[in-house]
Amino acid sequence: KAGVTQTPRYLIKTRGQQVTLSCSPISGHRSVSWYQQTPGQGLQFLFEYFSETQRNKGNFPGRFSGRQFSNSRSEMNVSTLELGDSALYLCASSSETGPQNIQYFGAGTRLSVL
Amino acid sequence: GNSVTQMEGPVTLSEEAFLTINCTYTATGYPSLFWYVQYPGEGLQLLLKATKADDKGSNKGFEATYRKETTSFHLEKGSVQVSDSAVYFCALSAPNTGNQFYFGTGTSLTVIP
Numbered sequence: 001k002a003g004v005t006q007t008p009r010y011l012i013k014t015r016g017q018q019v020t021l022s023c024s025p026i027s028g029h030r031s032v033s034w035y036q037q038t039p040g041q042g043l044q045f046l047f048e049y050f051s052e053t054q055r056n057k058g059n060f061p062g063r064f065s066g067r068q069f070s071n072s073r074s075e076m077n078v079s080t081l082e083l084g085d086s087a088l089y090l091c092a093s094s095s096e097t098g099p100q101n102i103q104y105f106g107a108g109t110r111l112s113v114l
Numbered sequence: 115g116n117s118v119t120q121m122e123g124p125v126t127l128s129e130e131a132f133l134t135i136n137c138t139y140t141a142t143g144y145p146s147l148f149w150y151v152q153y154p155g156e157g158l159q160l161l162l163k164a165t166k167a168d169d170k171g172s173n174k175g176f177e178a179t180y181r182k183e184t185t186s187f188h189l190e191k192g193s194v195q196v197s198d199s200a201v202y203f204c205a206l207s208a209p210n211t212g213n214q215f216y217f218g219t220g221t222s223l224t225v226i227p
Binding site: 004006031033035042043045048050055056058090092094101102103104105106107108 | 148150155156157158159160163203207211212213214215216217218219220
Protein backbone atom coordinates (compact mmCIF):
# COMPACT_ATOMS: atom_id res chain seq x y z
CA LYS A 1 0.00 0.00 0.00
CA ALA A 2 1.45 3.37 -0.95
CA GLY A 3 2.09 5.84 1.85
CA VAL A 4 1.12 9.47 2.14
CA THR A 5 2.46 11.43 -0.82
CA GLN A 6 3.16 15.13 -0.70
CA THR A 7 4.06 17.26 -3.70
CA PRO A 8 6.18 19.11 -4.37
CA ARG A 9 8.97 18.22 -1.95
CA TYR A 10 10.60 21.64 -2.17
CA LEU A 11 9.31 25.09 -3.06
CA ILE A 12 10.91 28.50 -3.21
CA LYS A 13 8.62 31.51 -3.31
CA THR A 14 8.94 35.23 -2.70
CA ARG A 15 7.02 37.38 -0.26
CA GLY A 16 3.52 38.25 -1.39
CA GLN A 17 3.11 35.23 -3.65
CA GLN A 18 0.71 32.40 -3.00
CA VAL A 19 1.40 28.69 -2.94
CA THR A 20 -0.57 25.44 -3.15
CA LEU A 21 0.65 22.20 -1.60
CA SER A 22 -0.82 18.80 -2.37
CA CYS A 23 -1.33 15.68 -0.28
CA SER A 24 -2.52 12.24 -1.38
CA PRO A 25 -3.49 10.11 1.62
CA ILE A 26 -3.16 6.38 2.00
CA SER A 27 -5.81 4.62 -0.04
CA GLY A 28 -9.01 4.29 1.98
CA HIS A 29 -8.13 7.02 4.47
CA ARG A 30 -10.75 9.75 4.73
CA SER A 31 -9.06 12.07 7.22
CA VAL A 32 -6.25 14.41 6.22
CA SER A 33 -4.53 16.77 8.66
CA TRP A 34 -1.94 19.44 7.98
CA TYR A 35 0.86 20.60 10.29
CA GLN A 36 3.50 23.31 10.10
CA GLN A 37 6.93 22.40 11.47
CA THR A 38 9.46 25.12 12.31
CA PRO A 39 12.56 25.07 14.53
CA GLY A 40 11.10 27.73 16.82
CA GLN A 41 7.48 26.61 17.15
CA GLY A 42 7.78 22.87 16.57
CA LEU A 43 4.80 21.07 15.08
CA GLN A 44 1.64 23.12 14.96
CA PHE A 45 -1.75 21.89 13.78
CA LEU A 46 -3.24 23.78 10.84
CA PHE A 47 -6.49 21.97 10.04
CA GLU A 48 -8.13 18.60 9.47
CA TYR A 49 -10.45 17.49 6.71
CA PHE A 50 -12.72 14.48 6.90
CA SER A 51 -14.94 13.47 3.98
CA GLU A 52 -14.44 16.87 2.29
CA THR A 53 -15.44 18.86 5.40
CA GLN A 54 -13.11 20.85 7.62
CA ARG A 55 -13.56 19.31 11.07
CA ASN A 56 -11.02 21.19 13.07
CA LYS A 57 -8.82 24.24 12.67
CA GLY A 58 -5.71 25.44 14.47
CA ASN A 59 -4.75 28.97 15.37
CA PHE A 60 -3.46 30.26 12.04
CA PRO A 61 -4.49 33.36 10.08
CA GLY A 62 -7.01 33.18 7.27
CA ARG A 63 -4.18 33.26 4.71
CA PHE A 64 -3.91 29.53 5.37
CA SER A 65 -6.72 27.54 3.81
CA GLY A 66 -7.34 24.06 2.58
CA ARG A 67 -9.76 21.77 0.89
CA GLN A 68 -10.37 18.08 0.35
CA PHE A 69 -11.64 16.43 -2.78
CA SER A 70 -14.02 13.50 -3.15
CA ASN A 71 -11.07 11.11 -3.59
CA SER A 72 -9.71 12.34 -0.21
CA ARG A 73 -6.75 14.16 -1.76
CA SER A 74 -6.18 17.47 -0.05
CA GLU A 75 -4.62 20.78 -0.94
CA MET A 76 -3.37 23.53 1.29
CA ASN A 77 -3.07 27.11 0.10
CA VAL A 78 -1.14 29.98 1.61
CA SER A 79 -1.78 33.42 0.19
CA THR A 80 0.30 36.58 0.54
CA LEU A 81 3.35 34.68 1.73
CA GLU A 82 5.45 36.09 4.56
CA LEU A 83 9.04 35.24 5.49
CA GLY A 84 7.74 33.54 8.63
CA ASP A 85 5.81 31.03 6.53
CA SER A 86 9.07 29.27 5.69
CA ALA A 87 8.64 25.82 7.17
CA LEU A 88 8.21 22.13 6.57
CA TYR A 89 4.52 21.43 5.92
CA LEU A 90 3.48 17.92 6.86
CA CYS A 91 0.34 16.11 5.86
CA ALA A 92 -1.02 13.14 7.80
CA SER A 93 -3.79 10.73 6.97
CA SER A 94 -5.91 8.48 9.13
CA SER A 95 -8.56 5.91 8.40
CA GLU A 96 -11.11 7.18 10.87
CA THR A 97 -11.34 9.77 13.56
CA GLY A 98 -10.94 9.70 17.32
CA PRO A 99 -8.11 9.70 19.83
CA GLN A 100 -7.01 6.12 19.20
CA ASN A 101 -6.34 6.55 15.54
CA ILE A 102 -2.83 6.51 14.21
CA GLN A 103 -1.80 9.27 11.86
CA TYR A 104 0.51 8.41 9.00
CA PHE A 105 2.74 11.24 7.84
CA GLY A 106 4.12 12.17 4.46
CA ALA A 107 7.71 13.32 3.93
CA GLY A 108 6.59 16.94 3.81
CA THR A 109 6.93 19.95 1.55
CA ARG A 110 9.72 22.32 2.48
CA LEU A 111 8.68 25.88 1.66
CA SER A 112 11.24 28.66 1.58
CA VAL A 113 9.97 32.23 1.33
CA LEU A 114 12.55 34.78 0.18
CA GLY B 115 -6.26 22.55 27.54
CA ASN B 116 -4.13 19.90 25.89
CA SER B 117 -0.36 20.09 25.79
CA VAL B 118 2.80 17.98 25.87
CA THR B 119 6.04 18.86 27.61
CA GLN B 120 9.07 17.00 26.44
CA MET B 121 12.65 16.79 27.66
CA GLU B 122 14.89 19.32 25.94
CA GLY B 123 17.73 18.06 23.83
CA PRO B 124 20.01 17.47 22.22
CA VAL B 125 20.94 14.16 23.78
CA THR B 126 24.22 12.43 22.90
CA LEU B 127 24.82 8.84 23.97
CA SER B 128 27.39 6.18 23.30
CA GLU B 129 26.27 3.03 21.54
CA GLU B 130 24.67 0.48 23.93
CA ALA B 131 23.84 3.16 26.52
CA PHE B 132 20.43 3.38 28.20
CA LEU B 133 18.02 5.97 26.85
CA THR B 134 15.27 7.86 28.63
CA ILE B 135 13.36 10.76 27.10
CA ASN B 136 10.86 12.32 29.48
CA CYS B 137 7.37 13.33 28.40
CA THR B 138 4.53 14.69 30.50
CA TYR B 139 1.13 15.82 29.36
CA THR B 140 -1.92 17.85 30.22
CA ALA B 141 -5.21 16.78 28.72
CA THR B 142 -8.95 17.01 29.10
CA GLY B 143 -10.53 13.60 29.23
CA TYR B 144 -8.56 10.45 28.54
CA PRO B 145 -6.07 10.93 25.72
CA SER B 146 -4.14 8.44 23.66
CA LEU B 147 -0.38 8.88 23.75
CA PHE B 148 2.18 8.37 21.00
CA TRP B 149 5.88 8.51 20.27
CA TYR B 150 6.90 9.44 16.74
CA VAL B 151 10.40 9.45 15.25
CA GLN B 152 11.72 11.69 12.49
CA TYR B 153 14.85 10.84 10.54
CA PRO B 154 16.66 13.57 8.59
CA GLY B 155 14.75 14.67 5.52
CA GLU B 156 11.75 12.51 6.30
CA GLY B 157 8.30 12.81 7.81
CA LEU B 158 7.23 11.38 11.14
CA GLN B 159 6.93 7.65 11.69
CA LEU B 160 4.92 6.10 14.49
CA LEU B 161 7.20 4.40 16.99
CA LEU B 162 4.67 3.25 19.58
CA LYS B 163 1.37 4.15 21.19
CA ALA B 164 -0.76 3.55 24.27
CA THR B 165 -4.47 4.24 24.46
CA LYS B 166 -5.32 3.85 28.14
CA ALA B 167 -3.75 4.09 31.58
CA ASP B 168 -1.11 1.45 32.42
CA ASP B 169 -0.82 0.37 28.77
CA LYS B 170 2.74 -0.22 27.63
CA GLY B 171 3.61 0.51 24.04
CA SER B 172 6.68 -1.16 22.58
CA ASN B 173 8.47 -1.40 19.26
CA LYS B 174 12.06 -2.02 18.06
CA GLY B 175 13.31 -2.23 21.65
CA PHE B 176 11.67 1.07 22.67
CA GLU B 177 9.06 1.11 25.44
CA ALA B 178 6.78 3.66 27.09
CA THR B 179 4.13 3.21 29.79
CA TYR B 180 1.04 5.39 30.06
CA ARG B 181 1.08 6.66 33.67
CA LYS B 182 -2.13 8.48 34.51
CA GLU B 183 -1.13 9.24 38.10
CA THR B 184 1.99 11.12 37.00
CA THR B 185 0.60 12.18 33.57
CA SER B 186 3.73 10.81 31.95
CA PHE B 187 4.75 8.71 28.97
CA HIS B 188 8.54 8.43 29.14
CA LEU B 189 10.38 6.73 26.28
CA GLU B 190 13.06 4.16 27.16
CA LYS B 191 15.44 1.84 25.37
CA GLY B 192 17.91 -0.42 27.07
CA SER B 193 20.70 -0.31 24.49
CA VAL B 194 20.76 2.34 21.76
CA GLN B 195 22.35 1.91 18.36
CA VAL B 196 23.81 4.44 15.93
CA SER B 197 20.76 3.88 13.72
CA ASP B 198 18.53 5.25 16.51
CA SER B 199 19.91 8.75 15.89
CA ALA B 200 16.85 10.86 15.06
CA VAL B 201 14.39 13.35 16.54
CA TYR B 202 11.75 11.90 18.85
CA PHE B 203 8.34 13.49 19.39
CA CYS B 204 5.85 12.75 22.13
CA ALA B 205 2.24 13.43 21.15
CA LEU B 206 -1.29 13.12 22.43
CA SER B 207 -4.70 12.85 20.85
CA ALA B 208 -7.60 13.91 23.04
CA PRO B 209 -11.31 13.07 22.87
CA ASN B 210 -13.54 15.44 20.89
CA THR B 211 -10.64 17.00 18.99
CA GLY B 212 -10.97 14.95 15.82
CA ASN B 213 -7.56 13.83 14.61
CA GLN B 214 -5.68 16.84 15.99
CA PHE B 215 -2.44 15.77 17.59
CA TYR B 216 -0.60 17.87 20.17
CA PHE B 217 3.15 17.45 19.88
CA GLY B 218 6.05 18.09 22.20
CA THR B 219 8.98 20.12 20.94
CA GLY B 220 11.01 17.07 19.97
CA THR B 221 14.24 15.64 21.38
CA SER B 222 17.22 15.18 19.10
CA LEU B 223 19.20 12.03 19.84
CA THR B 224 22.68 11.34 18.51
CA VAL B 225 24.29 7.97 19.19
CA ILE B 226 28.04 7.78 18.71
CA PRO B 227 29.95 4.52 18.10
